[in-house]
Amino acid sequence: MTVEPTTDREHADLVARTLRIAPSTWQSVVARYVATGASYGQSVRDRLQSLAKSYALESPHQAPLPTYDELAPCSACHAPTVTPLIARRNDPFVLVYGRCSTCGHGSLLSGASPPSVYERSIYYQERDDGGVGYDAYELERAYREAKGRRLVEWISSRSERPPRSLLEVGSGFGFTLSAARSMGLVTCGIDVNPYAAAAAERLYGFDTFVGTLGEARARAELRLSSESWDVVLYQFVLEHLADPAQELREVAALVAPGASLCVVVPSMSAVEVEVFGASYRSFRSDHLHLFSRRSIERYLASAGFALVAAKTTCSLHLFRGFLTAQEMEALYAEECGPDWYVLARRLSQ
Ligand SMILES: [Zn+2]
Structure with a gap:
């Protein structure tokens, strides 16, 4: 056929x-x-x-790979084994991603967006030509609430006892927090984008802390310290940060041993990288990191967390018509899907 x-x-x-x-x-x-x-x-x-x-x-994105005299060691495993892998035409710039041959971590070597991009209201209103930002975010409310519910159910199913509270960093419009609240959890959101915080208040009445987790901790925010958080959640946040290890250390300092950390990040190990090359969906100027199982484990361990469960999946199946649904699922089961879902536990000191 x-x-x-x-x-x-x-x-x-x-x-x-x-x-x-x-x-x-x-x-x-x-x-x-x-x-x-x-x-x-x-x-x-x-x-x-x-x-x-x-x-x-x-491919409209494939560009010649530049050469580098010297590259920094891998931010995940610290080995000096990062080599340029892919150059993506992203007019007027070129994005260059490297991959660590020791742990498989992907890092953006050049062409990064300025960090201020996340604080602009337009981040949740428009997607630019380079793929940065969201359009139609609020229109996807029902879809994202349902996805949030499935995520909280997955976290609960992998936890030793049902979680009672959830803190989300990068909580956006509050779609996942709303799902968690409807399941009986106490919730709190943190987001650097004031427009998103205002939307979360308008839609759900949430009081989001505007800033980073580090800023919230430095100000001894009551919203944070009044709870001993059972779960801290990061959905598509760590790939945007210059130093994911530092962020995870902030979490470790906040929660008690046994608390759960759930991280959702784009994968560098996806089969889509091999098939679509520079056009891979997660090569964009605000993605500084793309993760492998080994690089995730290294980041977690460096902050005092141990991996409990990990899977790759995705809700947008680009290979339909080329692979059967069963073949697609088998690929994801081999950890070749585009998004990592990771659950970890805070270890005792
Ligand atoms: Zn590495």
Whole structure:
């Protein structure tokens, strides 16, 4: 059977939006793929390789890799084994990502957005050409509340006893906190973006601390110190920070031994990196880090946490039409999905 994903217009639009390419580019990729004669009779790896070759010929993002005289050691494992891997055309700049050959961690070597990008109101209103920011964020409320509920259920199912309280850093509009509250948890949110904090108050009546966890701790915020937090949650936050290890040490100083830390971050080990190269969805100028299982473990250990559970998954399936649903699930089970979901426990001192 020959695969013909072009017939599914909705999926083609999803892929084009996620990879930030023109729909016509994706149609050309699919046409090239079909011309290779790839079929469900071939192995998953063979089909993905055919797709990768077809994609490389059409990629609008692929750029020549610059050379570097010297690179800093890996921020996760500290080995001097980071080498440039991918250059992405992101007009007018080029983003360059390196990968550590020791732990697999990905780091942005050049082309980073200024940190002030997160404090602008526009961050939750518009997505720029480089993929930074969110559009239609509030319109996705029901979807994101449901996703938040599934996440809190996953955390609970992996915890020794049901958590009673949850602190979210980077709580945005409060979608996950709202789900947690409806499940009976005491909640608190922290976010550097005042526009998001105002939206969380308007939508749910939440009193979000505007700033970082470090700032909240330095000011001895009552909202934080009045609770002994069972869970601290970071969803798509650590990849934006220059020093994720320092952030996790702030968490370790806040919570008691046995408390849970849940981290959701983009993966550097995703099969999409191999297939889409520079167009991989998480290569964007505000992503300073992309994680591997080993790099996550190193960051956690350096802050006094031990990994309890980890999985990769994603709700936007770009390989539909190329892989069956079962093949897709098997890939994610091999930890090749685009997003890491990690649960860790604070160790005793
Ligand atoms: Zn490393």
